[in-house]
Amino acid sequence: MECYGDETILLYLDGELDQSQAQAFEQHSRNCPACRRTLEEYRSLYRELAVQTAPEMTGDFTAAVMTALPNIDFARQRQRRQSGYLLGALLVSIVSLLPYLIAFPGLGVWWDSGKVLAGAGWSLLAVAGVLVRTAVNLLDILLRGLGTMVRVLPVDPGFLFPAGLLLLLGEVMLIKYAERMSKGELTNE
Amino acid sequence: MEHQDGEIIERCLAGERSAYALLVDRYKKPVFVFAYRMVNQREEAEDLAQETFIRAYASLARYNPTYKFSTWLFQIAKNLCLDHLRRKRPVAAPAELEVLPATEGSPEALYLAKEGSRALEQAIQALPEQQRACLILYHYNGLSYQAVAETLRVPLQTVKNQINRARGKLRVLLQTEGGGV
Numbered sequence: 001m002e003c004y005g006d007e008t009i010l011l012y013l014d015g016e017l018d019q020s021q022a023q024a025f026e027q028h029s030r031n032c033p034a035c036r037r038t039l040e041e042y043r044s045l046y047r048e049l050a051v052q053t054a055p056e057m058t059g060d061f062t063a064a065v066m067t068a069l070p071n072i073d074f075a076r077q078r079q080r081r082q083s084g085y086l087l088g089a090l091l092v093s094i095v096s097l098l099p100y101l102i103a104f105p106g107l108g109v110w111w112d113s114g115k116v117l118a119g120a121g122w123s124l125l126a127v128a129g130v131l132v133r134t135a136v137n138l139l140d141i142l143l144r145g146l147g148t149m150v151r152v153l154p155v156d157p158g159f160l161f162p163a164g165l166l167l168l169l170g171e172v173m174l175i176k177y178a179e180r181m182s183k184g185e186l187t188n189e
Numbered sequence: 190m191e192h193q194d195g196e197i198i199e200r201c202l203a204g205e206r207s208a209y210a211l212l213v214d215r216y217k218k219p220v221f222v223f224a225y226r227m228v229n230q231r232e233e234a235e236d237l238a239q240e241t242f243i244r245a246y247a248s249l250a251r252y253n254p255t256y257k258f259s260t261w262l263f264q265i266a267k268n269l270c271l272d273h274l275r276r277k278r279p280v281a282a283p284a285e286l287e288v289l290p291a292t293e294g295s296p297e298a299l300y301l302a303k304e305g306s307r308a309l310e311q312a313i314q315a316l317p318e319q320q321r322a323c324l325i326l327y328h329y330n331g332l333s334y335q336a337v338a339e340t341l342r343v344p345l346q347t348v349k350n351q352i353n354r355a356r357g358k359l360r361v362l363l364q365t366e367g368g369g370v
Contacts, residue, residue, distance in 0.1 A: 010353050041360050048309050049328040054222045055231045057238075061221075062213045065242045069209065074202045074250050081250075 003035050004028060006042075013042055194258040201249055213242050216259060219330050220266050226325040227270040228277075229314055237273060241266040256339065263330070263340040267322050274318060312362040320355040327352055 004025055011017050012025050029035045192211060200208040220241050225234035244265050245252075252261055313321060319341075326337045327348075334352075338345045 006357050007353055010356060038360075041364065042356065045356060045360055045363065046328075048306075049324075052306065052309065052329070054225045054329075057217065057221055057235060058231070061217050061235065061239070062210050065213050065217075065239050066207075066210055068239065068243055069206065069246050070243070072247065072249075074204070077250050 003032060006038065009035070009039055009042055012039075013046060195254050198249060198252060198254075198258065201246070209246055212258065216262055217242070219259070220262060222329055223263060223266055223325055224270055226313065226329050227267075227318075227321060228273060229310060233273065237266065237269050240269055244269070257336075260336065260340050263326065263332075264342070267341060270322070271318055308363055309359070312359050315362065316355050316358060320351045320358075323348055323351040324355040324359075 008017070008021075008025065012022055017025065025035075029039055194212065194215075197208050197211050217238065221234055221238040224237040224241070225231060228234055228237065241262060245262055248265075252258070313324070316324065322341060323337055326332045326340060327334065332340065334345055334348050337352075338348045341348065343351075
């Protein structure tokens with residue numbers, strides 16, 4: 001009969017063979033010196049690993065750790081992180097408004113104004129969507145409403161720039177609202 | 190009443206610094222055992238264990254409660270131990286490895302037990318770091334295969350393969366050494 005490999009023997013020792021497989025292995029090892037020897041060697045290794053002890057820890061470990069802990073104001077740390085997110089959102093929003101500036105009268109229009117408007121608007125929506133952590137349906141509706149409003153605005157070059165500023169202001173207000181909603185929760189990153 | 194890890198962490202994040210001592214007391218032994226088995230030097234293991242808890246505290250705001258705190262703690266400990274081993278000079282002479290004396294039995298039995306323990310210690314130190322970490326977490330820290338996989342952020346089958354390979358090498362090394370196994 002073909003011998004079992006080390007992997008099967010280890011599965012047997014770990015109790016991961018089903019009953020029929022375990023019985024088949026036990027039956028085989030009773031009649032196979034090689035497998036029986038390997039089994040005993042692994043059993044011995046398991047016993048050795050189980051009885052190995054670690055030394056006792058010296059001194060008052062906990063006191064030493066507590067003394068060495070840095071002074072951290074977790075509330076301020078969280079606030080700074082959220083401010084960083086806001087700053088990042090603002091920067092992305094500003095960059096997403098660049099097409100507006102390029103399309104502004106006097107600088108030359110490269111694209112169809114409607115596409116520029118929709119593209120920039122959806123960029124803002126995407127940034128706001130990333131930042132909003134809580135599943136607030138109303139917020140989602142408001143964002144979609146903004147996007148729809150952006151798409152149907154009259155494509156008047158003179159209206160583009162102030163419209164973009166209004167969108168930016170609206171996004172800032174929405175992000176602040178989301179921050180207040182998530183205040184007090186553990187951060188998940 | 191024993192406090193849950195998450196509850197203690199919330200208290201720490203709310204500014205109750207002293208609450209962190211509860212977590213340190215709860216996990217200092219397992220973390221120390223892991224570090225000791227990785228580096229086989231008590232003082233270094235204690236330093237690494239201390240650093241583990243300090244790093245964990247500094248990053249407490251980024252702890253994801255989806256995972257067990259112990260899993261996250263072992264991840265930090267593992268990274269610190271691996272960094273330490275890479276910085277350290279390669280392989281100390283066998284005589285420098287710490288071997289804890291046995292405390293029961295005849296002089297001959299004690300001698301054999303000590304020699305066997307030394308051989309096993311040396312064999313474990315000779316394992317590649319990833320295999321060593323898997324083996325230690327499973328056999329010394331008592332983690333399940335799944336918990337080891339989560340701690341080391343590797344697939345479950347990889348953990349099983351690594352542990353089996355480590356066991357195979359230990360068995361061969363110990364047979365070659367003629368150690369106590």
